[in-house]
Amino acid sequence: MSVIDDVKQKIEIIDIIGQHITLTKSGRTFRGLCPFHGEKNPSFYVYPEQQSWHCFGCNTGGDVFSFIMKKQGIDFGEALRELAQKAGVTIPSRFEPGAESEERQKLYQINQAAALYFQSMLNSPAGEKARKYVEKRGFTDETVKNFQLGYSLNSWESLKKYLAEKGYSEKEMLDAGLIIEGEEGKKSHDRFRDKLMFPIADTRGRVIGFGSRVLDDSLPKYINSPQTPIFDKSGSLYAVNIAKEAIREQGLVVIVEGYMDVITAHQNGFNNVVASMGTSVTERQVNTLKRITKNITLALDADAAGEEAMLRGVEFENALGAEVKVVILPQGKDPDDVIKEDAQAWPQLLAGALPVVDFTFNMVASGLDLATAKDKSLAVEKLLPILAEIKDPIRQAHYLQKLAQLVQVSERSVEAALSRLKIRPRRAPIEPKPEVAQPLLSNRLEEDCLALLLQHPEIKIKDDELLPEYFESSQNREIFIARQESAKIEELRDGLDPATHEQFDALLGRSLSPNRIAQKYVEYILRLRERHLRGLEAKIEAVLAQEAESGGKDAELAKLKELGIEVSIKLREVFTQKRQRQLEQGG
Ligand SMILES: [Zn+2]
Numbered sequence: 278m279s280v281i282d283d284v285k286q287k288i289e290i291i292d293i294i295g296q297h298i299t300l301t302k303s304g305r306t307f308r309g310l311c312p313f314h315g316e317k318n319p320s321f322y323v324y325p326e327q328q329s330w331h332c333f334g335c336n337t338g339g340d341v342f343s344f345i346m347k348k349q350g351i352d353f354g355e356a357l358r359e360l361a362q363k364a365g366v367t368i369p370s371r372f373e374p375g376a377e378s379e380e381r382q383k384l385y386q387i388n389q390a391a392a393l394y395f396q397s398m399l400n401s402p403a404g405e406k407a408r409k410y411v412e413k414r415g416f417t418d419e420t421v422k423n424f425q426l427g428y429s430l431n432s433w434e435s436l437k438k439y440l441a442e443k444g445y446s447e448k449e450m451l452d453a454g455l456i457i458e459g460e461e462g463k464k465s466h467d468r469f470r471d472k473l474m475f476p477i478a479d480t481r482g483r484v485i486g487f488g489s490r491v492l493d494d495s496l497p498k499y500i501n502s503p504q505t506p507i508f509d510k511s512g513s514l515y516a517v518n519i520a521k522e523a524i525r526e527q528g529l530v531v532i533v534e535g536y537m538d539v540i541t542a543h544q545n546g547f548n549n550v551v552a553s554m555g556t557s558v559t560e561r562q563v564n565t566l567k568r569i570t571k572n573i574t575l576a577l578d579a580d581a582a583g584e585e586a587m588l589r590g591v592e593f594e595n596a597l598g599a600e601v602k603v604v605i606l607p608q609g610k611d612p613d614d615v616i617k618e619d620a621q622a623w624p625q626l627l628a629g630a631l632p633v634v635d636f637t638f639n640m641v642a643s644g645l646d647l648a649t650a651k652d653k654s655l656a657v658e659k660l661l662p663i664l665a666e667i668k669d670p671i672r673q674a675h676y677l678q679k680l681a682q683l684v685q686v687s688e689r690s691v692e693a694a695l696s697r698l699k700i701r702p703r704r705a706p707i708e709p710k711p712e713v714a715q716p717l718l719s720n721r722l723e724e725d726c727l728a729l730l731l732q733h734p735e736i737k738i739k740d741d742e743l744l745p746e747y748f749e750s751s752q753n754r755e756i757f758i759a760r761q762e763s764a765k766i767e768e769l770r771d772g773l774d775p776a777t778h779e780q781f782d783a784l785l786g787r788s789l790s791p792n793r794i795a796q797k798y799v800e801y802i803l804r805l806r807e808r809h810l811r812g813l814e815a816k817i818e819a820v821l822a823q824e825a826e827s828g829g830k831d832a833e834l835a836k837l838k839e840l841g842i843e844v845s846i847k848l849r850e851v852f853t854q855k856r857q858r859q860l861e862q863g864g
Contacts (some may be wrong), residue, residue, distance in 0.1 A: 280368055280781055281357060281752050287364035290341045297348055304823035311335060318833060322820055327367035327748075331816055333837055342751035350525040350569040352480070352753045354774030355603045363524050368776065376475040380452075381722030381771070385604060387445050387453045388476070388484040395427025395474040395487075404428040407473055410492045414537065415617065420544045423519065425476065426789045429489065431471035434464075454486065454503040469500065475486035475515065475536045476510070477501075477554075480565065482518040486510075488536050488554060499536075501554065506771075515539055521569060523548035527570040531627065534557055538576075538612035545620045550612070563593045564762070574630045576844045579608045591666040595740075600672075602630035636677050637663055642683060653684040659693060665698050668741075722808065726801035727760070728787040733794055734764035747805040749812075752777050756784070803855055811849045817841045 291307060300307040300323060311321035311332040320334035331338030339347075345356040359584065361368050398404050399411075399421070407428035411421060422425075427709045429436065437456050441447075447465060450456040456465045472489035479485050486502030502508050514532070516539045524530045531550045533539060542550040553562055558575060566573060573593070604626050606615060616623050623721075631639070641659045645652040660680055667673040675693065681688040730736055738761055745761075748754035755777055757768050770781055817837055825832055 279752075280361065280366060280776060281780075283339070284357065284361045284364045284366050285328070287366060288341060289325070290330065290344075291323055291325055291631070293341050293360070293363070293857075294323050294330060294344055297344075304819070304826070306819060306823060313337060316843045320833065322816070324819070325814075326814065333817075333820070333840065337339055338841075339746070340749070340751055343754075346568065346751075347696055350521065352568060352774065353751060354776055356751075357774070357776050378771070381507055381531045383445075383449055384453050384505060385483045385485070386412055387440065387449055387455065388507075390440060390443055390445070390452075390484065391436060391487070392425055392427060392474075392476040392484045394436060395429055395469075395476075397427075398430055398435075399426060399428040399474075403430055406492055410473060414541075415544075416540060417544060420540060424483075424516070424540055424542070427474035427476070429467065429469035429472045433466040433470065436467045436655070437465065447717045452505060454505050454508070461617055468502075472500065477513055477515055478518040479507075479513070480517050480521060480569075483507075485513060488515065490536070509561075510554055511559045512565065513554070514562050515554050516543070517551050517565065520549055520551050524551075524566075524569050528570050529574065530566050530570050531574045531576055532562075532566075533576045533612045535577065535611065535613070541613045541616050542623070545616050545623070547616070547623055557589065560592060560596050561762075563596050567597055571597050572602075573599075574602040574604060574627060575633075576604050576606060576612055576626075578611070579605055590637070591663055592720060594633065595666070598669075601633045603633050604630045605636075607812055612765075634663065634667070634672075635679075636640065638676075638679065638683065647684060653686070656680075656684050657691065660699060661691075661694055665695060677739070689781065720750050720753060722801070722804055723748050723750060724787075726786060726798075726805060727756055728784040728789060729794065729798060729801065730760050730784050731766065731769075731781075732789055733798075734766065736764075736794070737796055742808075743802050743805065752780055756781055799858070803851055803858075807848065807851045807855075810844055810851065812842050814841065814848065817844065 291300065295307075296308075298309045298312050298321070300309040302317075303322075305324075305326065306321045307323040307325070309321050309323075310319050311334050312712065314335040316334050321330065321332040324329045329338060329340050330344055337347075341360065342353060342356045345351070345359060346353060347599050349356070349359075351359075357366060357649065372561045399407055410628075417424070437447075437450060440455070447456070451458060451465065455468055457468050457769065459465045469487065469489045472491060475488040475490070476479070476484045477488055486505065486508035488502075491498055494853055501510055506512070515536055520530070520539075520543070527549050529549055531542075531547070533542070533550055533552050534555070535552055536554070539550050539552045542548075553559070563573065575590070588725060590601050590603065600861055606612065606626070615626065638660065641656055645656055647653060647656060657680065660676075663677050664673060678688055678693050681691045684691075727748075730738070743757075745754050745758050748757050755773060759772050763769050765771065766785070770778065773781060817840060820833065821837055821841070824837075
């Protein structure tokens with residue numbers, strides 16, 4: 278039995294969730310106020326028999342691991358370690374995060390060593406210029422310490438010599454991007470010289486790379502570490518390690534562009550701010566934050582807030598399964614300026630954040646004369662493709678209405694225009710959807726499907742066909758999510774918590790027949806979806822039966838019944854698809 282299964286067996290979901298919220302027994306289930314959305318009437322249920330939970334208010338659920346992950350904003354590995362401790366299960370040291378490949382470990386170490394070196398240089402006599410600069414920017418000693426700011430000497434080899442003395446090889450320095458290879462026989466040299474240094478850490482606080490800024494007005498103003506096995510700028514967020522707590526507490530993260538913006542914000546008590554370190558936020562960054570909060574506000578530059586940024590906003594919403602908000606900074610100012618001029622202007626600015634789609638409406642409408650036919654169709658032309666991207670059917674319908682009102686035509690003609698865009702209408706409600714955990718430890722169907730996906734990197738997982746919540750085991754779900762993000766086995770394995778490696782290797786090594794791969798994949802999708810829907814149906818029925826007995830509130834019951842109908846419609850769709858496949862195969 279794996280460590281993960283062992284932990285699952287030894288803990289009782291009621292005990293764990295009961296430590297976080299008050300649960301009342303209600304028939305075979307327990308109910309309480311959902312900790313994930315504000316509510317006065319409890320719609321959060323725990324199912325001891327399946328060792329799972331579900332909230333019908335925010336339509337989300339999972340097993341005990343996913344509860345802890347969501348409640349505390351931590352990743353799978355952290356949740357596992359916490360629960361293992363409670364269960365009295367010892368996790369073998371080979372599963373500790375430190376047991377990562379030696380190469381990666383070395384890279385974290387060398388970056389950490391460099392960060393300490395830069396820090397000490399800032400306090401050395403040679404660091405005077407940098408100290409003056411930091412002072413001029415208004416950063417306090419505490420801030421400098423908190424962000425581990427440093428200084429790289431105006432020298433070609435000082436870091437290189439220091440690291441060599443510490444026993445690091447030149448190859449390791451090169452791999453970490455701390456030195457640059459010399460051209461044609463020349464010696465390699467330090468990448469960062471005479472710069473203010475900003476160590477960049479991952480969510481666990483490990484230094485993965487550096488940002489740096491010149492101390493004068495020369496260009497380029499900023500230089501970052503290159504891409505390395507542990508650092509990818511488009512997937513990292515500056516200060517996420519420092520802001521994590523505040524983000525979780527406030528249930529909101531604000532993404533700004535630059536290092537200085539983040540530091541000034543934090544120094545003024547706005548601790549939920551992180552930086553994208555570039556003009557555009559990436560989906561990978563959104564995915565990193567998703568674990569901590571689903572409420573994201575983008576603080577955009579007045580110039581960068583173009584239509585492209587708007588379209589990306591909807592992409593992020595789809596990835597998050599939640600609305601993304603936008604604030605536009607005053608022309609020519611960045612958050613650093615805004616906060617320095619008047620710290621109270623910042624919360625005021627944020628209070629005016631608009632959902633990204635509403636914002637897009639304003640932007641498009643402001644440049645048009647909507648009394649004219651020409652501009653009406655222009656507005657539709659610009660907005661419709663954006664609305665077509667919205668996955669959540671309710672929100673999509675809302676904005677279609679809004680568009681119809683804006684241009685004062687019937688909703689039907691807007692809808693007709695939408696279907697001409699040939700976007701498949703999506704009837705399914707958006708993520709997150711619940712999973713149904715069963716007491717079964719081995720989960721053959723999930724594993725068969727995952728083994729197929731891991732051994733056939735050529736299979737492209739399309740949006741919506743296979744969802745993470747179809748995987749009832751958190752461990753399998755983690756592996757599936759990693760496979761969604763990358764089909765490259767090495768990369769995929771590295772991205773996973775070491776505690777899941779055992780399972781991962783077993784799946785990769787499972788012997789599969791080489792025939793009918795594509796068909797098998799479709800079959801797995803249908804079977805997993807069917808199982809997921811059946812489980813959901815059973816959960817709804819259990820609650821309905823109980824509520825009917827105890828006389829629950831009519832409105833709530835009606836909502837649940839509606840959900841039940843939705844589920845059975847989708848189940849019928851699955852049956853139809855299965856039948857069609859049988860007919861096609863002549864069976
Ligand atoms: Zn809820």
